[in-house]
Structures are given as structure tokens and as C-alpha cells.
Amino acid sequence: MQDSDSSPPGGADDPPDESRSDARQRTLRTGRIVINRGASTFDVTIRDMSATGARLLLKDAWNLPETFELLIRNPVSGDWTRQACDKRWQRGNLVGARFTNISG
Template sequence: MSGSSPESPRQHTRQRTLKGARMVFNDGKSSFDVLIRDLSEGGAKLKLGSASWTAPDTFDLIIPNPNTGVPTKHHCEKRWQRSDLVGARFIEPQLNRPPAIPAAISAPNLTTRS
């Protein structure tokens, strides 16, 4: 875990949000509910249920998607914790994202020969 603070510059712009999620750790044997306060492509600011809880250094963040019913899972690293707020960096790509289609396959060849 790095010693960076919540004021450190970020690589991705965070959007304010109020979404419920679940922090899962200890090989899936432990979990608790959190509230996502800010969310970006690279991480999130989480609010714990109590200031007395200490978030683990690494964990999975499960974010439900009410539109599809399929949750999104991110493997995270705790970057900082102040009281009941935790900064999390996504250290793996989104695990439920469909694989990217290579540009050579997805874009048709629009050149024509005369």
C-alpha cells in the first residue's frame, strides 16, 4: 500500500455517486457492505459502515448493476484510509467486461479497387 493521500493527483476523473457495493476479502470468507462515493475507470472512494473498521490492503469490490442484474467485480488495492473513507485503486481490469474485438475484425475494410 502506498502512502498517497486523497488529495493526490489522479489518472482518471472521478464521478460522484452513491452506490451500494460489497467489499470481499479473506479468500471470499469475509465481506461487508460499503457505499461508493466517487467512481472512475481506475478506482473509487468508499465509505465504510463504521470508522472503527480497517479495510484490508487488497480486496474485491462487487458492484451490483440493477439494469442487467450482472454485478461487476474489481480487484482493488487500498491506497489510503481516513476514518470511514477508503481510497481504492482497481488493480485488474473489470472482470465482467466482454473481451475487446480487435480493430481488424470489427472495422470493415472500406477501400475499393477500380
């Protein structure tokens, strides 16, 4: 019998989402959400990422706006990449984000 309260959606034991257009790769990268035209920022952990989106782990559960910017830190160079995002889903402190401006 499986315990329905064992882990949050999107955990390591969840099957891959076959409807996703681009496969995500697991990662533990540092990120920062930027809202209110840069007036507010929040640190996040990027749990997995593809060329078109990411799954984010917020430090605390709070209702993320429908659009935001995500700063992604390159672990080798320390440089930051900025991506405009749409919130696709949110379950507690886990958020699915779709990149709306694909840049390098």
C-alpha cells in the same frame, strides 16, 4: 474563519485531486468488499468512481486490508462486477481504492 472539524476529507466541498490520472464521477452505488478468500463480506456505498478506482464509504470504521475485492452492483441490471483493489488511503470510514484488474 473555517472550522477544521466541519467535514471528513473527501467531502463534497473538497477540491478535486489534480494528481489523479482519471477523473472520478460522483455516484451512490451499492458495493460489497470481499476479503479472506470470500469468507468475509462487508456492504459499502461507492461515493464516486472512475475507470481506475473508487472512493468507498464503510458502514463502520475498521481497518481495511491492503488488498481486497470490490463487488459493484449495476443499478439497472442488478448484475455484479468484481474488481481486485489496492487500498490507497483510509480516513476513518472513507477509503480510496485503486482497481488492479480493469474489467467489464
